[in-house]
Amino acid sequence: MNSSRITFTLNELVYVLNSAADRHLRANFDLTYSQFLFLVTLMSQNKPTPSFLAECLGVSRAAVSQRLPWFQDRELVTVSRVSGNEKNLSLELTRKGEALATQSADFLEKEFRVLFQNTDSVDLDDLDKTLRRVKQLLFRNRELRNAA
Amino acid sequence: MNSSRITFTLNELVYVLNSAADRHLRANFDLTYSQFLFLVTLMSQNKPTPSFLAECLGVSRAAVSQRLPWFQDRELVTVSRVSGNEKNLSLELTRKGEALATQSADFLEKEFRVLFQNTDSVDLDDLDKTLRRVKQLLFRNRELRNAA
DNA sequence: CATAGTTTGTCAAGTAGTTAACATCCATGA
DNA sequence: TCATGGATGTTAACTACTTGACAAACTATG
Structure with a gap:
């Protein structure tokens, strides 16, 4: 068979799924899909450095550095220095950020369950x-x- | 099961595959993956309008409009007006563009065949x-x- | 201990996309 | 016929990423 066909199929499927997630998140939480991923990835780690979070997200350190103010302005993420370490920053969800991440993840999970329910x-x-x-x-x- | 897990799996797989394609194309044809998709998609259509090509690629008309000069400068694509139609443009691969699209697609197809050969x-x-x-x-x- | 190398976070410039607004062309129907 | 509405292509302003360069802070080694 044409072995690159499967890569196209995969890309199309991922596009459809991510678009759906993005629309749900925008409509219900004023969040883009990539903002959602940022929060959820941060939540899954224990006070990561920006550098480590970048690695988890598969983007550059610069990208994380540039996006941080957006999350700080909305009081979703706090950036702090660990005492005795002048080099690394430590990222953490605020209570508000954690609530948003949890609620949006639960919501998305429920939506996808509905979406997939007919794929018997x-x-x-x-x-x-x-x-x-x-x-x-x-x-x-x-x-x-x-x-x- | 966690129904959103499959969407993460899909995203990861697509990322790995597209990254591999991008590296091969850059190394061997000085082409990014998205430039490759532009050429291949254009080749698969019969002198499409920019608008139709945008739809095929899943991007906006503005995006196609902005990228066209890059392909024209390299003599890979020609933009022409159909006589008797002052509105629509008509896009076509040059001989050089067609050769590049064909060669790079064949190359990628071969590489993916190797990649997949151990997935018995x-x-x-x-x-x-x-x-x-x-x-x-x-x-x-x-x-x-x-x-x- | 000094210093050479590595990691981190940030900045600047560049790329590829977006939306919104616009002029223009074409089709259609009153 | 002509006015109006829809589609097309372009532009401007914005967003989110990239790479490369950099200073500052750690680490390790002579």
């Missing part, structure tokens, strides 16, 4: 497993390991 | 079919139909 003919657990398998297999490849 | 334990045809099925099913949903 497809075993989604199975599909997830297969996709992870493919990712793992591709990852064995030295070229790809360097990318991520 | 996964039936990629089957996976592609399943992904298309999921996309179809989600598409039934009125909300998503409006997005794409």
Whole structure:
């Protein structure tokens, strides 16, 4: 078969899903999808440095540095120095930020459950497993390991 | 299961694949992945208007309009008016543009075949079919139909 | 201890997209 | 026929990223 066809299919599917997530988040939480990812990723870590968060998000340190003021202005994230360490910053969700991250994640989860409820003919657990398998297999490849 | 997990898996897989494609294209053809998509999409249509090409690429008309000079400067694409139609422009690959699109697509196809050659334990045809099925099913949903 | 190297965070400049506004061209129907 | 409405292509201003350069702060080694 045409082996690049599957990459197009994947891209299309991801586009549809991310667009849906973005619309839900904008409509209900005044949040873009990428702002949502920022908050959720930050929540999943324990007071990360900007540098580490950048790595988790797959963007540059500069990108995180530039976006921080937006979250600080809205009192969603606090930036602090750890005493005895003049070099690294420490990022943390505020109570408000944590509430927003949790609520929006729960909401999205519920929406996707509805979205997927009619896909009876497809075993989604199975599909997830297969996709992870493919990712793992591709990852064995030295070229790809360097990318991520 | 956590139904949003699959969306993360999909995003990660797409990121890995697109990064690999981008690196191959830059290294071998001085082309970014999105420039490649521009050329390949243009090639797959018969002298489309910028507006139609934008729709195919899933970007705005403004984006296509802004990028056209880059391709014209490199003599990869010609922009012309159809006589008797003062409104629409007509886009076409030059001979050089067509050669580049064809060669880079063939190259990428070959590389992905190598990449996928060790995924014996996964039936990629089957996976592609399943992904298309999921996309179809989600598409039934009125909300998503409006997005794409 | 000094110093050479590494990591971090930020800034500046560049790229690729967006939306909104606009002029222009074409089609359509009163 | 002509006025109006819709689609097209361009521009301007904005957003979110990139890379490269940099200073400051740590780390490790002679």
